[in-house]
Amino acid sequence: MARIFRSLLRRCARASAVRPGEQLHAAAVVSGLLSNPSHFLLNALLHFYASCSLPSHARKLFDKIPHSHKDSVDYTTLIRCSHPLDSLRYFLQMRQRALPLDGVALICVLGACSRLGDNNLVPQMHVGVVKFGFLRHTKVLNGVMDGYVKCGLVGEARRVFEEIEEPSVVSWTVVLEGVVKWEGVESGRAVFDKMPxxxxxAWTIMIKGYVGSGFTKEAFLLLKDMTFGNQSQGTNFPQYNESKFEILKGEVSTFVVQQCFKHDCFPRKILVRNQKEKEMVLGCRFGLNWVTICSILSACSQSGDVSVGRWIHCYAVKAVGWDLGVMVGTSLVDMYARCGRINVALMVFRHMPRRNTVSWNAMLGGLAMHGMGKVAVEMFACMVDEVKPDAMTFMALLSACSHSGLVEQGWQYFHDIECVYGVTLEIEHYACMVDLLSRVGCLEEAEALVKKMPIPPNEIVLGSLLGACYTYGKLRLGEKIMRDLVLMDPQNTEYHILLSNMYALCGKADKANSLRKILKNRGIKKVPGMSSIYVDGQLYRFIAGDKSHPRTTDIYRKLDDMICKLRLAGYAPNTNCQVLFGGFNKDDCMEALEEVEQVLFTHSEKLALCFGLMSTPSGSPLCIFKNLRICQDCHYAMKIASDIYKREIVVRDRYRFHSFKQGSCSCSDFW
DNA sequence: GGCTCCCGTT
Structure with missing residues (x-):
């Protein structure tokens, strides 16, 4: 009987089937099978709870096993599923009780070290592995390498790899991941090509690496090789074509794309129409599983290029059907939102048959980024009927209020977080609230809130306040905050720059310049503003005044032309945004003013815009990514440009999206 | 005898 239970429990564990497993547990208790602890069964139950990510349940069960009965395998199971610090604690207990140590236990402990990413702990465990005599155990060494990779010690990982007699495919993938992550995708490719x-x-890591570095074309080529192998010549594999939105060409794919995205609606039926299509989709060498899909999608979210993500979406729908599961669904929502397609994100979200707190958080966070605070507030009301909000929910909500200027609503949430929703207030919530108050100019209220904080404010909290001091010209408060900030984070240049700009704005050029000289002498440099744009599957990066692009001459000609057109349409450079290094005083002379204007005109986002305008068909939308916040002058210029060139221009800056259309911006000039 | 390494949603 116990054997049958064990076998069923293992199936539940594999399928993460919580309810049936719990029912089996109950049945085992009722039938008395557990009263005389059969070790097999207890361990199977432990493993079941561990596999279903229910470490607290596993722990309770573990505590019930008499000490004399607890063996290495019980410990290993617990080490595997617990929080890394608890895992280490269990490992120590296990050693203190002198229980035998096998490779599996070591692998699990190494996993905990990996998750902690502590670069003192991993070398120590490596020493342990040598001491315990596991130097010929490939899987254990893979664990050691993974630990090194996770804390950035790729050289160490490589050294271990050299010592493995017969590296497995996993050994290779661990090295591959480390190299892609820490040495760049090109070095990674060399490893990938060498893999036997x-x-x-391995495919996932490589594709992710390409997506993350902006090599969309290469990512598509690898997806093609991965799924169809070398025979892909004859098949109509999706070809990449940014301009027409036809990411998926060929007979299978056009059908899907037409239905899926052209009209922004979902067809109701499963899209595989015939056997041939099914073979094409499912008969690949490697099907993309949910882990692979989530992994690539998260890289897409970061890169901001929607094309790979959209292909993955189509693939998943064809392979699995509409219900892709909570994880993939959430990844999709996040990906579309971060790639500027908030309406598609909403659509995917609404069609998800099951959603958890993370899914809702991703959706609310997306709405916040797009300045859709009111929608976020409305959706939150529905959220509480479905799932329990957590700390992250309120960060998303407060930031949504912040980007839409919803002060009262924000205060309401802030007060309700603990007493109504039972969520502990964290420093991030204070940061969001201070940001909200600062943006709308309630600086006294923001300052009062900072003073009332039970946790000492961090640089994020004070940074928001300082930013508002700049916007609203509160020099004295700014200076005060600056003193605290310098103590907290002396290397951060942004605050120094902000204060020096403030001095300049208030006509205190001498103070501005002396602050900048301090920065210069200390060797602290400003983080350069950088904008990127995807054109034809390739990411192009521009810094201010960039002249490195092969088509620089054309870009600058286009820029001159654009400035003329903008001026005719009423644009005047906003010289307040640009303060020069050196002894410049605003009233000095026209020459200096022209210089300032010239610097403004060659801001990275304007260069990216010009490049986009000249290298994509007229009328197609442009999406630009900026690493810092967009400046006021560029914001103004983009609005007019969207009107005179009849283009939708989407700019994702460090904080949010701006969608420029017909002369206005989705942020309604509030950001 | 079971417990096992690499890609893993905000």
Whole structure:
């Protein structure tokens, strides 16, 4: 009987089937099977709870096993599923009780070290591995390498790899991941090409690496190789074509794309129409599983290029059907939102049959980024009927209020977080609230809130306040905050720059310049503003005054032309945004003013815009990514440009999206 | 005898 239970529990564990597993547990208790602890069964139950990510349940069960009965395998199971610090604690207990140590236990402990990413702990465990005599155990060494990779010690990982007699495909993938992550995707490709054998993980890492570095074309080529192999010549594999939105060409794919995205609506039926299509989709060498899909999608979110993500979406729908599961669904919502397609994100979200708190958070966060605070507030009301909000929910909500100027609503949430929703107030919530008050100019209220904080404010909290001091010209408060900030984070240049700009704005050029000289002498440099744009599957990066692009001459000609057109349409450069280094005083002379204007005109986002305008068909939308906040002058220029060139221009800056259309911006000039 | 390494949603 116990054997049957064990076998069923293992199936539940594999399928993460919580309810049936719990029912089996109950049945085992009722039938008395557990009263005389059969070790097999207890361990199977432990493993079941561990597999279903219910470490607290596993822990309770573990505590019930008499000490004399607890063996290495019980410990290992617990080490595997617990929080890394608890895992280490269990490992120590296990050693103190002198229980035998096997490779599996070591692998699990190494996993905990990996998750902690502590670069003192990993080398120590490496020493342990040598001491315990596991130097010929490939899987254990893979764990050691993974630990090194996770804390950035790729050289160490490589050294371990050299010592492995017969590296497995996993050994290779661990090295591959480390190299892609820490040494760049090109070095990673060299490793990838050398691999004697590749599994889906290796492909995923490589594709992710390409997406993350802006090499969309290469990512598509690898997706093609991964799924169809070398025979892909004859098949109509999706070809990349940014301009027409036809990411998926060929007979299978056009059908899907037409239905899925052209009219922004979902067809109701499963899209595989015939056997041939099914074979094409499912008969690949490697199917993309949910882990692979989530992994690539998260890289897409970061890169901001929607094309790979959209392909993955189509693929998943064809392979699985509409219900892709909570994880993939959430990744999709996040990906579309971060790639500027908030309406598609909303659509995917609304069609998800099951949603958890994370899914809702991703949606609310997306709405916040797009300045859709009112929608976020409305949706939150529905959220509480479905799932329990958590700390992250309120960060998203407060930031949504912040980007839409909803002060009262924000205060309401802030007060309700603890007493109504039972969520502990964290420093991030204070940061959001201070940001909200600062943006709308309630600086006294913001300052009062900072003073009342039970936790000492961090640089994010004070940074928001300082930013508002700049916007609203509160020099004295700014100076005060600056003193605290310098103590907290002396290397951060942004605050120094902000204060020096403030001095300049208030006509205190001498103070501005002396602050900048301090920065210069200390060797602290400003983070350069950088804008990127995807054109034809390739990411192009521009810094201010950039002249490195092969088509620089054309870009600058276009820029001159654009400035003329903008001026005719009423644009005047906002010289307040640009303060020069050196002894410049605003009233000095026209020459200096022209210089300031010239610097403004060559801001990275304007260069990216010009490049986009000249290299994409007229009328197609442009999406630009900026690493810092967009400046006021560029914001103004983009508005007019969207009107005179009849283009939708989407700019994702460090904080949010701006969608410029017909002369106005989705942020309604509030950001 | 079971417990196992690499890609993993905000």
């Amino acid at each position: 054998e590749r599994n889906e993980v």
